Amino acid sequence: MNTFRKLYLALFILPFVVVSCSNKEEFIEVKDNYIFNPKTEVAKKIANGTNLMVHLKQDTSYVIQDGLVASEVAYISNTGHAMKIFTFEIDLNKPNIAIEVSTPNNSPKFAMQGMTKQALYEDAEGHQVWAGINADFFNMTTGAPQGILYKEGLPIKTTVTDGINTFFAILKNGKAFVGEQSDYEDVKSSIYEAVGGRVTLVSNGVLVTQTDARLEPRTAIGVSQDGSKVYMLVVDGRRFHYSNGMNYEALGKALKAMGAYDAINLDGGGSSTFFIRNTPDFTDNRFVLRNWPSDNGGMERAVANGILILKK
Template identity: 40%
Template sequence: MLNKLRLIPVLILFAAVSVSCEKDSVAQAPVIIESPLTKKIADSSGVVAQVFSDTLFQVTPGIMETDIHYLSTDGYAMHVFILEIDTKHPGLKLKAGTPYNASAYAMQTVPDMAKYLETGNAKVMAAVNADFFNTSTGEPRGIFVKDGKVIKTTWANARSATFMGVTKTGEIVIGNRAEFAEQQNDLREALGGGPMLVRDNQVLTQTDLTVEPRTGIGMNASGKMYFIVVDGRSFYYSNGITITRLGQMLKACGATIAINVDGGGSSTFMIKHPLADVWQVRNRPSDGTNRAVGNAWMIMAQ
């Protein structure tokens, strides 16, 4: 009887080792990388240790989505969602989304903002959340220009340091406070942002070392725009990122200038799904549901 009992743990151990080896062989199977952005980020950002999955598809002509599940170089599970937008593609334009498509301060989820912005001739194809905001009133922390009207020119704090806007001639601009002051009367749309992440193709040094869900926006000289959301606050799904690493990812994508916008539970990555006429939030907001935010950036298609 004693001999039989001694055999049991040996058999269990053998089974456990066999299962472990099978799992390791599956985990180490090569991933076929479909997206050029995934390859760029994996090769040159210093952020990715291993890619687990890579998805690439067209949202609409001129807009490509890349989704990456990866292991960070810090050893954490991560999910990132990226839109590469050809701003020179005919019929695409950038529009500031606000609650109820109004100039008054309020809060609304990004999909609900899209409902008020969309018209019969212009469809909202993609969006991300934008500026930091007062969670009681919805007032943005940075500047605010809508439909050619300059509504807010003040900045809440040092973190509110940047803006993105569309000029009255249709040019998309990203800049700092001084550049906004120079250009504000020429802008048709503008929303504030947080720290500058990339400038003149260089990743900038940051003092904020916190790890959170993040949203970033970048551009290059040829008119490619990048919307990026990195999920966080979920250990087994995605752990978040520092704004320095967010800048490294945006530079790897090709952005020569990039800014950080609101993150945390506000981070929202939405598309008009190519297989159904519905808006879909593709990431997993850390609140567990879509947060009502102060404003958003929308890509419209005609």
């Protein structure tokens, strides 16, 4: 009985010992093979101005209109996270480019509506909408935005929830402006279009120190020092293998590298929306999402207001 048991154990254990030694001897060390050759201007600026990227998976840009360039960049971050960002760079020096605020049904009343539908209400011959993003945080029951709201010179809302509220504006002289509450009194008489935001990311060319390190889908906007260039950035999130989102620090670094002298965070999460027009015709499906909104299986969320880029 004992002899049989010893023979059984020897036959049972020996193959595993041999296999274990074989696996150890044949173990292959896996090394990361990062490819980093930025081609678009946006990727080059972020690569040269920050340490955010270590591997590029997609790097494309396309001219939507003269003065409006879109870029889409997928990369692995320096923390090992997959990221997908979408950007617009708008040159307000171009005579046929304009930025306007959108509201649901093109109305001064508070409500909620997807950005591609808001664009439909603004789109017309000689006033063609070509792209846009979502804007302010809002009450998800009433649609009331947290910050100020101006549309075509009309002050729809001039109160804010607290001192953290910031704003993006197009002034009556055609320049873009990003400011904090302390700036509002100085420029309110000059505002033609405006939406609210929250956290300041870049102020007077300097990154603002951040304490919130959470990775989330984000929408943000910045302006050049002279107010002639506007930079819009949307980053998708909450999908590990596709895109994890950014924290405020990384968002500020990216916008500063792109050229922003001042920049703020807009509403993010499931509200983050980046869309373009796919045809000059006025077809029903002419506005298409390019990003992947996180909370509705890729469907856009109804939001309080947005920012549109138009060809006049």
